[in-house]
Amino acid sequence: MKSCVTISLVEEARGGPFIFWNGLRDGCEKAKALGFDAVEVFPPGVEAVDTDLLQSLLSDHGLELAAVGTGAGMVKHGLSLTSTDATERQRAKDFVRSIIDLAGQFGASAIIGSMQGRWNADLPKADALALLGEAINELGPHASQYGASLIYEPLNRYETNLCNTMADGVEFLSSLNDGHNCVLLADLFHMNIEETCISQAIRDAGSAIGHVHFVDSNRRPAGLGHMSYEPIVDALRSIQYDRFISAEAFAYPEPDAAAKQTIDSFNKYFG
Ligand code: LER
Numbered sequence: 001m002k003s004c005v006t007i008s009l010v011e012e013a014r015g016g017p018f019i020f021w022n023g024l025r026d027g028c029e030k031a032k033a034l035g036f037d038a039v040e041v042f043p044p045g046v047e048a049v050d051t052d053l054l055q056s057l058l059s060d061h062g063l064e065l066a067a068v069g070t071g072a073g074m075v076k077h078g079l080s081l082t083s084t085d086a087t088e089r090q091r092a093k094d095f096v097r098s099i100i101d102l103a104g105q106f107g108a109s110a111i112i113g114s115m116q117g118r119w120n121a122d123l124p125k126a127d128a129l130a131l132l133g134e135a136i137n138e139l140g141p142h143a144s145q146y147g148a149s150l151i152y153e154p155l156n157r158y159e160t161n162l163c164n165t166m167a168d169g170v171e172f173l174s175s176l177n178d179g180h181n182c183v184l185l186a187d188l189f190h191m192n193i194e195e196t197c198i199s200q201a202i203r204d205a206g207s208a209i210g211h212v213h214f215v216d217s218n219r220r221p222a223g224l225g226h227m228s229y230e231p232i233v234d235a236l237r238s239i240q241y242d243r244f245i246s247a248e249a250f251a252y253p254e255p256d257a258a259a260k261q262t263i264d265s266f267n268k269y270f271g
């Protein structure tokens with residue numbers, strides 16, 4: 001399992017659950033200094049990422065790009081893959097596709113989290129899931145050309161009403177076309193709210209899990225809440241999870257201390 005830390009480039013998301021906030025150079029230098037294997041980037045859009053700079057920062061610091069988030073499509077541009085407006089849906093898909101193309105240059109995955117939207121009185125749940133499925137059936141295979149999966153993240157009930165648990169996610173993936181090329185993101189913060197038992201949910205989802213957001217119960221860095229990590233680590237080992245353990249947590253008490261806290265917890269539990 002590989003350690004990873006998040007870098008947000010989205011001003012509108014200040015105060016959100018990301019560790020580093022001061023640009024790619026600052027984030028990569030600090031990630032390297034602490035011994036992280038990779039970074040996960042949350043950009044406002046592809047135009048905000050200088051790919052030559054990112055390439056040189058990654059190679060100079062021996063880091064991988066693990067994933068790129070698409071949440072700014074919702075947070076900054078108000079887009080959703082389940083909008084009832086076809087033009088809006090197309091714009092949302094185009095936004096995600098552009099992030100897939102950016103991440104793909106680095107062999108990394110794009111993450112669909114808040115871009116999934118919600119069902120509501122005008123859009124029954126089955127119809128919303130069908131729209132989301134349509135988008136992922138198109139976008140997942142698009143990511144294949146880069147040898148990367150598309151990552152879909154079940155979120156807690158306050159952020160979506162589509163898929164809240166790993167089991168919801170597995171059921172949703174099973175409704176997609178063969179070759180959907182989509183894996184689930186197990187975000188321990190969302191799971192702490194929604195799952196009956198986090199470790200059992202991980203075991204049940206098994207190989208469907210392709211990315212992990214490493215965070216504590218209160219969304220502070222791992223070790224600053226009341227999460228019991230031992231059974232979670234055992235479960236990840238039992239499913240032979242070998243991908244990224246990515247710190248997506250509040251920069252509490254501040255970014256440098258949050259990053260240090262996270263790598264210390266990563267080394268304690270996964271080292
Ligand atoms: C949102 O709560 C979250 O966990 C992010 O990874 C998705 O954008």
Ligand code: MN
Nearest residue numbers: 153187213248
């Ligand atoms: Mn997350």
